[in-house]
Amino acid sequence: MNLTLHVWRQAGPSTEGAFATYEARDISGDMSFLEMMDVVNEGLIERGEQPVAFDHDCREGICGSCGMMINGVAHGPMKATATCQLFMRHFHDGDAIHVEPWRARAFPVIKDLVVDRSALDRVIAAGGFITAPTGGARDANNILIAKTNADDAMDAAACIGCGACVAACPNGSASLFTGAKITHLGQLPQGQSERDRRVLQMVAQMDEEGFGGCTWHGECQEACPKNISLDVIARMNHDFLVASWTGAGDKRD
Amino acid sequence: MFWRSTIGKKMVMSVTGLIMVGFVLVHMLGNLQIFEGAARINAYSHFLHFTINELLWLLRIILLVSVILHIVAAIQLTRIDRAARPVGYERKEPQAATIASRSMRWGGLALALFIVFHLLHLTTGTIHPVPFVPGDVYANMVGGFQMWWVTLIYVLAMIALGLHIFHGAWSSIRTLGVNRPKARPTRRPIAAAVAVAVWAGFTLVPVAIFFGWVR
Amino acid sequence: MPLDAHVPSGPIGEQWDRRKFEMKLVSPANKRKYTVLVVGSGLAGASAAASLAELGYDVKCFCFQDSPRRAHSIAAQGGINAAKNYQNDGDSVYRLFYDTVKGGDFRSRESNVYRLAEVSVNIIDQCVAQGVPFAREYGGLLANRSFGGAQVSRTFYARGQTGQQLLLGAYQALERQVGLGRLHMFPRTEMLDLVMIDGRARGIVVRDLVSGAVTSHAGDDVVLATGGYSNVFYLSTNAKGSNCTAIWRAYKRGAGFANPCYTQIHPTCIPQSGEHQSKLTLMSESLRNDGRVWVPTRGGDTRAPGAIPESERDYYLERKYPSFGNLSPRDIASRAAKEVCDEGRGVGPGGRGVYLDFADAIKRLGENTIRERYGNLFEMYQRITGENPYAVPMRIYPAVHYAMGGLWVDYNLMSTIPGLHVAGEANFSDHGANRLGASALMQGLADGYFVLPYTVGDYLATAKPAPVNASHPAFREAERGVADRTAKLLAINGTRTTDSFHRELGKVMWEYCGMARNEKGLLFALDRIPQIREEFWQNVDVPGSDAELNQALEKAGRVADFMELGELICRDALERRESCGAHFREEYQTPDGEALRDDEHFAHVAVWQYRGDHQTPERLQEPLEFDNVHLSQRSYK
Structure with missing residues (x-):
């Protein structure tokens, strides 16, 4: 499937951020949301752009590193599911996906989707x-x-x-x-x-x-x-x- | 320590809120006596103002203190909560919050304004379309609800009150730490029953007067 | 290089007591004068940091994650072994010791393993006291389950999240010390070099991953608890951030690297679904308690599993290993799975999978009991594959999981560098050539709670390291080295991403140095890996700068080290001309395909000593003596 991502980009803690739009092409339903982000990032690096920074580690839903607001919902549309365990089969070809960092005074943004918890x-x-x-x-x-x-x-x-x-x-x-x-x-x-x-x-x-x-x-x-x-x-x-x-x-x- | 913490403030709101819910229920039962005729409701008013006058003042003071504490805590908590998210989301989809839970602040403000209006309307008689007769509750009520806009304000305010109680009565109990295991945020029959009763009981009187069922 | 393991004399059951008595102590007033740098905050690191801080040392702890609670120990599912014998089924310290040595295919140091078994009972006590919510029986006593490689029930567990709960226990103890001001935590900080002064470890160079600043921390003892290096295979069950950088830099500063080729393949992982896959997900081996492993008898059988009659199923583990059956040790179960898939009997996409079937268990115990035991694992499986394992059998396939090899340490967990202790998966001790299930958590906590607090003190009291601070020229030199390397990575500006190199390296490693190895393949890999490395250093594209959060740069630095370690692993695998545990050389097997050890020539630890980037490292040996366990061919039949 092909998707359009609107992702929050912010270079550093004290710089202004803005949304950027990226295309994610040939995404398989068996990919996790983060694997889809990996694909987007590889594309960005190949085009000479900075990849989107996001926290992640175990990718099996237990370390608690990952987390983003996906279409206005923390960790995305599946209940009881961390972002890394959200699979792309729950999205549809042509979907636009909004990705924002956690927002809270106690969680200042460090870069892009990375916040200080x-x-x-x-x-x-x-x-x-x-x-x-x-x-x-x-x-x-x-x-x-x-x-x-x-x-x-x-x-x-x-x-x-x-x-x-x-x-x-x-x-x-x-x-x-x-x-x-x-x-x-x-x-x-x-x-x-x-x-x-x-x-x-x-x-x-x-x-x-x-x-x-x-x-x-x-x-x-x-x-x-x-x-x-x-x-x-x-x-x-x-x-x-x-x-x-x-x-x-x-x-x- | 207690008052300084968000939980302490919230508990003050809970207790004062529950006091107000108690008041509102008694107030509503008093109002409904209008359907039993002028003599009954005026006698009730006389009982309140003369027979248990000192008690009434005590209750008024408790109520006034409750209202003030409730509002002060609400303002302080609102400021804390707003400050907790200085940059908002561009897109945020509520998953569990209800209209009631999300309208607590604006609804509360509306109710505060309504209380002022209500006191000027039916307690002091400052804003009153027909001559206000202290002591003749029946006549004042019947006279007070002849104008459509007055009635409308009451009807709207009671919707706000119902919603406020629907979320507030339930959440107060939870705030105070009473733990009904496995409670779901959307399933709370007792709070719903109280909210509906208060809304219906209060709305009935002005509507009945306006449409001439009570005259 | 001296390879004296400093094992205490006397009968094995008295060695640890004897050592504890022989040790020199640091007086309470002097403890705070000593700074201990703990790198890593997993089970070993967090428990060591907390315990050392409790004792009064000035402790600094570093982790690359944003919080110490996220170390990869958190992902361990199944449980932790302890010789409590609460089940009255014949367990004892000696049996746990014996099982572990045997499970490790007689390639571990007896004395260390015995001590591990001894302190295992204290670990459970300690964790319960901290509030770890282990599973309980209705009477309120602790529950146990059985696990691979053992015939007793000695595994304690907290649902399928035992690692998480144990880590949170250690993390909370660590945070308590942070709150008391006795421990300084440095999250999002990566160690990039070890600093040596006068032949001793005296500090580390770190990069602040948020600001990019490269700074130094001086100390009197350095503890590396940085986990394993399975990510050298690219696809593994490790967390994406798990890396070998800290131990690799220590190796290049002179610490011996022991048995790098002992990498464990875990039999119960979810099979790969495509090229995009970024990691493999393990499901606890405890599933094998109730699940039955099978494949169709006939190759190329594409019927749905439910449509295959009992008579056409091959429960190959039960068939080949009747007494351990589905609970055979990991290496044996993994290889058996590879074998049936190589025969063309594998199931699922690409034929790289076998069934793990719960139908019988559900029939016997009811779905609720199964849900109670494995609910979260089943959910995880369903989430990842989209299939319901209560209705259709799971598909599993082996994946790289754990590194038994690591920095060489003596009985006191000190590496060949004085003042450099190594704990947990980062060291090589205890598991020999194969680790039994539920033993990693045990080892990490044993090292951190019950060994290092004694042995670090002994080192400090004995060596009495002189005060040092980070203004010493050795720190400047190390910082320069780190900065140069970073600058070099950023300046390449090539055309390929780091991940593409990592994937390429991983494929070579998996193909030629994975579940089964042979001389030809290893020689090919030893030829190929330097080529990949060379291209990496000429053609990698690392965007961004070094003065910001730059995850691409972090990744590139780690992969650069994996490229070097991968070569050492292959070299070690080549030189170990025998099969043992997880190291299976096709040339050395019994007629029925089991690992064939060569105790005459290889009953030793291979310790690699770095001699320069363009030199072949030197292979030293620590002979292994077995006075208490009789060397035998492992049999789980």
Whole structure:
């Protein structure tokens, strides 16, 4: 099939960007979206132009590197699918495809479709962990975890940190990302002692990074390539309320 | 700490919003007494203003504080949310957001303006087409809805209110951390029922008066 | 070059304890005076960086991805082995040790493997404490599954995302140290050279991939945890960014490169669909627990799989290896698949595929159980191929997956360069000529959590490296070298893209140095690869500049190194005149087509020493002694 791409091109963080139009020819339905971009890029290099920069790595939907707005939808039209796992068989010959980078204050554009998502790392650094220094652990089977709890924790832990939730949210909120980590760790017995502190620190960092607030549009859940549920946000809020109420906030260090 | 965070502000909006939903429901039930005649609704007004006057003022203060907090939080959050995306998308296709969720801000602003209008119209009688008689609620209401444009403002405002409650009542519960497992953003029967009831209950009165079913 | 592995004396079961006691310690107050540079943030790198920072060292960690959480360890699916014996099925440290040595076809160092098996139990404890959501039984205890090359259930897993969950555990521990200010993370930063002063590793030169700036970091110890080099084959299951640059530069600075020809082919990957393919997707080997591998008995059978009656199917793994059947080790399963496809019995486009059929398992256990176990793998398969594996059998074909070879390290995981430690897939230790499933995660975490924190300290306490900073002339010289090379790549302005060269190299490697190798093919490859490399340096087109995010430049630099490594791999494969594990030389096989080892001449590690760009590298040997495991021909029949 042949396609027309409208792609955001921006040379650097502080330069003005604009859309450019490219033709993608002889695209097979068995190509992934990124492989289609590879074809376009090879063509650009052969014509002496700069290829379109985009983040990608594992190309099997787990590393969370890739992500673009495709026709106004984060990661494109397929539900629960990262951009690298979106296959061209879902497009039709002659389609025009709009490609934009994630847009958020906390995700400044570095170049073309590449954005800086280090804000998400800082949210984790603020409290998205269980303090368990190497070597001090007791036998793994001494901690009993009901299967349902382990499964729920795993559902939330499946987050790949791609930032699609932020990109899709009309408010540029990172609540789904933050809520997922709070839910993952908060579901487990090992995560209880730091539960109050974790939610307060992570929420504070999330706000500090300049993400917006949650207004429950539900766009994040639809965009999430790992199907993470809005429930994680309710859970984050619950934990936040409890932690604020019990005064754990005063004990922040 | 609590108020400084987006979640804290949102929780304040939730609680104050739910208080207002409670008020609106009681207000609506009061209004519907108009269908039982002048004596009934005027007696109700008398009960509110004289029998439980102190309580009424307490409730008014709570309501006023709620409205102020709700609006202040809304303005602050809106600014934060807008700042979170300084460069918008050229193309963005909503996947889950509803008309209700997307109209919260403009709808909220419209409702704030409407409340001012409503107070000037039926509480103080400043804007009132026929002579306003303090205490005669029945006559004021019947007199107040004779003009088509007044009725239209109420009808439109109630659509805004219904939408605002449809999204707000549901999301408030979620904001407060109540977690109904596997809830879908589009499926929320209780919020829908409250929203429809409020919309219908409030719309019925001005429409009935305008078309002369209550005179 | 001395190739003393520094293995502790005494019985194998006491060696690690003995070594830990013999080690010199750095006092708590002195630890923060030492800077450790950790390159790579996968399981080995992140766990080492976090653990070393916890101990109090000043740690800097570097990764080329935009976040340490994206290292390719994240893509490991199936699980992690540990000799916990929670299933009461006869497992023990000794059995895990034995299985791993045997699985590696007796080409690994016994002592390292024993230690790996020993600390495997601590890894599970550590990960659970961090909140890794391993699968659980209804009673709340940990669940296990079985895996290729073992007859016990010792594999712990978190759905099909075990690597992700383990990596996130290590990443969170790392980020915790970042938050505490004890660890500095440098994402989007690629190591381009190793800096040596007085014969020791004293720092690295890096390029900031966003600004293009080339800078240096000085340190007292350098840990390379930069993963494997399977992308030398162009198509592999590795992430697109996975590369050999860090270890290759270390090799060129004098670190010995061990067993480069041991590259593992994974049997259960989704077959290639066309020329455009940019990578191959692996599906966890755990699928072979319940899936049955077959091809039609008759070549050229184009009927739909469902229309082929039972009597005309050849479940060749079950037929040839009755006791391990579909769970035969990776190299054996891969080669068997190639064999049946070479016979013309392959299925799917191009005849390069075999069926992996779940019909029996679904009948026996129900679709829900299968969905529970492999749901995400099935979804992934369907997404990529457009076929529903619950209804029609999957098609699979082997693909390059893992590099057992890597920089040579001693028992302390130190390379031949003092102060340069190597961990995880980047080193050669533990897996011999073939890695068993669910052992890579185990090794990465064992190295990072439980070996390096001791041995790096021992090195620092023993060598007491003098303070150094990046103003030393050695850094200037290395930076100049990096800048010159970059400038050279940008100045070529040829007519071919980097990818086209990479594809060409990959085809040669796969064809002549893939699943089966022979002298003629290897000699051809050794002739061809330098030609491709020469053309690359004259005709590649790298657009853009070095002062910006330039992904084409990054790629070109990595492919340039692959071109050199590819040649070394072929050379090593040529010189190893035997078949062992993943290295299958057609000249050396048993009458029934199994790998034929030559223990008399090749029971050693081949270590290659760089001697200059135009010199043939020197092949050194570390003899392997087997005191605890009896050398035998591997049999999975």
